[in-house]
Amino acid sequence: MAGADRADRHDVSDDILISTQPANGEELWRGPVSDVEAAVSAARRAWPPWAARALTERIALLRAFSNIVRRDADTFAELIARETGKPLWEARTEVDAVVNKVDISVQSYAERTGKKKFDAGLQASAALRHKPHGVMAVLGPYNFPAHLPNGHIIPALMAGNAVVFKPSEKTPAVGEALVAAFHSAGVPEDVIQCVIGGPEQGKALVAHPGVDGVLFTGSAQAGIAINRKLAANPGKIVALEMGGNNPIVVIDTPRVADAAALIIKSAFTSAGQRCTAARRLIVTQSMFEPLMAELVPMTRRLMVGDPMGEPQPFMGPVIDNEAADRLTESFLALLTAGGRALLHMRRTVIDLPYLSPGIIDVTDVPERPDIELFGPMLQVIRVPDLDAGIAEANNTVYGLSASLIGGTPDDYGRFWANIRAGIINWNSPTNGASSKAPFGGIGLSGNHRPAAYYAADYCAYPVASTEMDQPRAAITVGIRS
Numbered sequence: 306m307a308g309a310d311r312a313d314r315h316d317v318s319d320d321i322l323i324s325t326q327p328a329n330g331e332e333l334w335r336g337p338v339s340d341v342e343a344a345v346s347a348a349r350r351a352w353p354p355w356a357a358r359a360l361t362e363r364i365a366l367l368r369a370f371s372n373i374v375r376r377d378a379d380t381f382a383e384l385i386a387r388e389t390g391k392p393l394w395e396a397r398t399e400v401d402a403v404v405n406k407v408d409i410s411v412q413s414y415a416e417r418t419g420k421k422k423f424d425a426g427l428q429a430s431a432a433l434r435h436k437p438h439g440v441m442a443v444l445g446p447y448n449f450p451a452h453l454p455n456g457h458i459i460p461a462l463m464a465g466n467a468v469v470f471k472p473s474e475k476t477p478a479v480g481e482a483l484v485a486a487f488h489s490a491g492v493p494e495d496v497i498q499c500v501i502g503g504p505e506q507g508k509a510l511v512a513h514p515g516v517d518g519v520l521f522t523g524s525a526q527a528g529i530a531i532n533r534k535l536a537a538n539p540g541k542i543v544a545l546e547m548g549g550n551n552p553i554v555v556i557d558t559p560r561v562a563d564a565a566a567l568i569i570k571s572a573f574t575s576a577g578q579r580c581t582a583a584r585r586l587i588v589t590q591s592m593f594e595p596l597m598a599e600l601v602p603m604t605r606r607l608m609v610g611d612p613m614g615e616p617q618p619f620m621g622p623v624i625d626n627e628a629a630d631r632l633t634e635s636f637l638a639l640l641t642a643g644g645r646a647l648l649h650m651r652r653t654v655i656d657l658p659y660l661s662p663g664i665i666d667v668t669d670v671p672e673r674p675d676i677e678l679f680g681p682m683l684q685v686i687r688v689p690d691l692d693a694g695i696a697e698a699n700n701t702v703y704g705l706s707a708s709l710i711g712g713t714p715d716d717y718g719r720f721w722a723n724i725r726a727g728i729i730n731w732n733s734p735t736n737g738a739s740s741k742a743p744f745g746g747i748g749l750s751g752n753h754r755p756a757a758y759y760a761a762d763y764c765a766y767p768v769a770s771t772e773m774d775q776p777r778a779a780i781t782v783g784i785r786s
Contacts, residue, residue, distance in 0.1 A: 322501050324477050327390035327622045327658050328611050334388070334478035339500040341469075341509040348440045348467040349515050351495035356437050356465035363463055364411055369490035371407040374400060381482060385451060386612040388476050390621040390658070391575055393612055402452040402740065403483075409740050409758065410459045417761040418464065429773045435765035437465035438542055439517035442510040446522045447624055448578040450476035451483050456740070456756050457520040457544070457764075458497065462487075464765040466518070467496045471510055473523075474503040475624055511535065518542035518763070522580075522756075525677065525703070525749045532752065544754040544763045548580035548677045549705030549746055551735045552698035554720070555588040555596060556691050558711030565599040567710055568683070571734040573607060573662045576620040577681035580750075581706040581728065581736040584678060586664075586685045587694045592711070593687050601648050604662050609653060622658040623680050629658035632680040636663050639684070643670045650682060675701050691716055695723050705746030706735040727755060 324334040355363070374381060378400045385396040418435040425431040441461045445454030450472055461468050472480025484499035500506055511519050511531050518541060521531055528547040535541050553571050558564055571583035588596055610618035623629050629652060636650045650663025662681040667673050673684070688694045691712065698707055706728040709720040717731045727746035728738055738744050738757065745755025754763045 338502045345515040347495040352467035399452045432770040441466045441518040442516045443470040444521045445472045447473035447475040450479040460760040460764040471500040522546045545752045549703040550701045551706045552585045553583040553708045554694040555710045556712045564710045572683040583735045704748035705750035708735045
């Protein structure tokens with residue numbers, strides 16, 4: 306694995322965006338920055354005829370999209386692996402999720418936004434139907450550049466919205482390829498558009514008066530900025546998914562090796578670049594030594610390497626050198642503040658963002674930072690018992706995902722009842738949530754508009770009607786004789 310000249314992960318100079326591969330620093334893609342005004346104007350013109358199409362016709366086109374992605378799965382997975390740095394095996398699972406999203410969304414749309422009609426008395430009927438909002442802006446992240454934005458795009462298009470999608474400036478090639486698949490399936494080009502650009506284009510989309518909704522996945526800082534920008538505009542629907550400082554709590558269990566494997570999957574899959582990744586391992590004092598005796602050697606054996614390499618690594622690089630620098634500096638800061646390294650995080654390739662997984666005991670750090678350290682770093686906190694573990698797990702402004710490892714059904718019942726999170730698991734990883742369930746959190750993890758199966762809720766609004774085939778009315782009170 307050769308080194309490369311150190312360079313920024315992306316470049317938006319001279320109205321050109323350049324994407325390079327984190328694994329080797331080589332240029333992967335370049336293209337012009339888009340005109341947001343033109344894209345929104347085109348979407349507004351395209352939306353009414355799209356919304357007027359029959360639902361069955363829209364679904365047929367989206368099924369054609371999933372067939373195209375399935376047909377080109379190998380090419381698409383390779384593009385994802387090269388642009389994100391995630392191993393090819395993992396990129397393939399992302400493509401599978403893109404394909405499966407259509408069928409899940411059809412079921413969700415029927416269940417969450419189906420038509421209803423019932424008797425309203427006096428020969429009238431009442432009806433419930435749903436309408437699309439109009440033009441939806443989808444702002445995607447770099448860690449799942451196809452699956453996560455697609456989780457907004459499919460339900461939005463199915464409901465009859467037009468979509469203007471801005472992929473992360475770190476993964477524009479995947480975003481462009483995703484939109485091209487929709488166009489190849491027959492979805493009109495102005496109904497789903499890809500806007501290329503950086504933060505300025507994202508801000509312009511959020512603030513544009515022609516955008517009726519903003520569907521965002523990314524950092525808490527960016528989500529808060531969006532929320533603040535739109536606070537005075539309640540007519541614009543906003544769905545925010547903003548990550549977490551997720552806890553995995555371990556109490557008594559005889560299956561220590563299994564517990565260690567679950568922790569590794571939670572903390573280090575995708576090089577820790579998942580919003581549901583475990584950031585904090587909270588372990589009872591009695592389990593600490595036996596658990597570390599399994600966890601540290603097992604983590605040390607994880608292969609970190611080229612996403613296209615053979616044999617396939619467990620994890621590839623993080624997204625860019627800037628991210629790798631922040632993570633190594635954060636590890637050092639925790640050491641300086643009183644942390645004890647159980648497994649040092651190291652840069653393994655000069656000038657490329659490869660990091661070995663780091664594990665650090667921060668029990669004695671007096672003021673642990675409550676931030677999302679987005680990478681392969683696990684902080685360990687020792688506690689006396691489950692109640693203390695629950696209190697420590699809740700010691701965060703986030704609330705996305707939490708897992709309990711070990712214990713009895715009564716222990717899990719207490720854990721489930723008291724943990725503040727939108728996803729709560731038992732003897733399962735913190736990540737890998739099902740698309741057949743809602744996905745979202747509380748606190749700084751979201752704004753109570755969960756995605757995945759519940760995405761239909763924010764892609765259409767309910768309309769209640771009372772209906773009679775002829776006008777029938779009489780005024781019986783307060784009329785002069």
